[in-house]
Amino acid sequence: MSPAAVAVSVFAAFMVLTVVLGLLAVRRQQGGGLAAWSVGGRSLGPVFIWVLMAGEGYTSFSYLGAAGWGYNYGAPVLYVVAYMSCGYAVGYVVGPMLWGYARKHGLVALSDTAAHRYRRPWVGAAVAVLATVFLLPYIQLQITGMGIVVSTISYGTIGQNLAYFLAFAVTTGFVVVSGLRGSAWVSVLKDALVVLTLAFLFVYVPLHYFGGFGDFFGRLVDEKGAWLKLPGNGGAESGYGIGWFASTTVLNSLTVVIFPTTVAGYLGARDADTLRRNAVWLPAYNVLLFIPMVLGTAALFVVPGLVGAESNLALFKLVTDSLPAWAVGLVGVAAALSSIVPMAVFMLVIGTMWGRSVLSLAPRLRSREKGLSQLVVVVAGVLALLMTYTVPNTLVRLSLISYEGMAQLLPLVLLGLVWRRMTLVGGACGLAVGVALVCGLVFTGHDPLWGVNAGLLALVVNLAVSVLVSLYGPPERADERADEDVLALEEFTEAAVGAGRG
């Protein structure tokens, strides 16, 4: 049996196991409405929420993009660790707040949360459309990542274009059938494999190629010092200096808490305290993110000369070069599941937002909410697949575009939930200015601008416009609802500390 056949067989066996796990999860699901499919019936306990949310933080971007950037630039890629850690600290406050608000008002996504806050269904539809536009690059990122993995572990016998299609087909089928609960179940398998394979590679690669950790790190410091501080190997021209690192950390840490996938994790929790407990332990998972970056720099010595998107293969070049075929297949499974789980949740939340906030604007479609949501999942997957074929991009670039766009929803959605005087006109004006500015800067190649993340610059302008127009612009039409019905402050909901303890 050829190495490619062995690796692909191991890979295929685990893909079948993934689908079986998803089906098993559905069989145990009580009820079958949209809330059961999209937020697991709000019944997921601490372990499932932990693996689900940790799983969203550890995607094929972490496996391939982090190693690729570690190879190309070095230290700048550690912005991922920085923003994830700070984001979990912010999530300690925001997670329970959103959970309590959604539970109190029967909400299932970010879009209907906005619609409830401003009492206008079209606001939810607008948020759903905008979030979809900015989430599609992230789904494209996962399809690209999984395509690279499948193609590489088959030693090139499966072409990348076919591999992209397989990634789309497996994930779309999986998410339509199994929903959030299935993703949580598969996250357990994924996390076990990721921890196992990364720990193994972290020990094996330095020993195999360098004779030990001391020799490896010694060579790294002596010969590749530029990779170990900001702005990294690219030098000042790359734009990835201290200003960029700090501004990207701040922007992404605030954005990650309203990322629709994170919100799905929040809303799926059984109680608010589950989220607080997880906010304590989730940052510890980030230590794993150092490993692909370190392995990316190790590849500098083993496979020098990878350029551009080729650098995404830095980690897998080491794997296929030094490990037997069955182990290559196993590492491939871990990386592929790192695509499937987050991609499934991304597609799930797009389907949920459209089913609840866009398609339900037509009254006769309301009774078919779940079926239509599942149809939207397929459409979103097809769109992301087409983007993968027609406008390929590097993994890190795709991630940054997603975050910079999603960040512009922060004032309208998050500030609006804690500040009663925020008006819809104010939030909408800020959002329009922010999105226009971020698109203008990103698509004209001015990101970063003056060494600062363009998304943060746009967010500052967005926030200023939102607040000024809310304070001095046209007043909101009379809203007689009490603060308890409009705002998401914890004291108004079941999310207050100790609320669930008798």
Next chain:
Amino acid sequence: MIRRRPQLVWLLLPYVLFVAALPFVNRVPLLVLWLLGATLVTPVAVGLARRADLKRGERG
């Protein structure tokens, strides 16, 4: 938010370590070691916020 729940000041510690301290630690090999340390300190910081929250909840 922090004025009403002063215990949440612990949640600013990751920002101090990952953002404010950057200009002072941007050296080889200190930067990578510093960021690794900050990653390990973050769960402690959030844990301290939670512990203070629970104590305040019991008193309140």
